[in-house]
Amino acid sequence: MVEPTAMEIEGITSISGNAGETFQLQAKMTPENVTLPYIFWRSTNPKIAKVDNNGLVELQEFDADDMTNADGDVVNDDTCKIIAESLYFDGPSAEVTVHNTGINSVKTVMDRNDNTIDFSKPYKVYNMSGLKVSDSKEGLSNGIYIVRQGNAAVKTVVKK
Numbered sequence: 468m469v470e471p472t473a474m475e476i477e478g479i480t481s482i483s484g485n486a487g488e489t490f491q492l493q494a495k496m497t498p499e500n501v502t503l504p505y506i507f508w509r510s511t512n513p514k515i516a517k518v519d520n521n522g523l524v525e526l527q528e529f530d531a532d533d534m535t536n537a538d539g540d541v542v543n544d545d546t547c548k549i550i551a552e553s554l555y556f557d558g559p560s561a562e563v564t565v566h567n568t569g570i571n572s573v574k575t576v577m578d579r580n581d582n583t584i585d586f587s588k589p590y591k592v593y594n595m596s597g598l599k600v601s602d603s604k605e606g607l608s609n610g611i612y613i614v615r616q617g618n619a620a621v622k623t624v625v626k627k
Contacts, residue, residue: 476492489526
């Protein structure tokens with residue numbers, strides 16, 4: 468019986484993209500004449516990326532709630548791993564990191580005055596230092612912003 472001594476995923480070490488995009492992963496065990504060359508795939512966070520039995524990864528619609536706790540604080544929960552494992556106990560494995568920085572999301576995470584913003588009417592966007600950066604959420608780079616409209620203000624997380 469020939470057991471694997473190593474496993475690697477060919478060509479890709481990390482993935483980022485938009486929701487719905489797919490990436491085909493290929494894993495290779497060495498030596499090439501492994502008795503049971505079956506590879507099993509899994510995702511450490513299917514909310515970010517799903518993987519099927521053949522290594523096809525599909526990026527999921529990112530929900531900013533997944534990166535905020537109950538207090539509205541941002542937590543570092545924006546990556547997951549796609550792991551290829553062998554059938555063998557304590558056998559080799561390989562992984563690819565999925566960064567959802569490419570997954571589009573704009574999500575209001577906290578409403579300071581229990582008022583809502585009517586995005587069909589004029590509003591202003593400020594960075595966390597209080598400087599006005601825009602009159603629209605379009606084209607903002609990744610980060611946390613304050614959106615104000617009259618007396619209403621909301622904290623908004625932008626992930627692209």
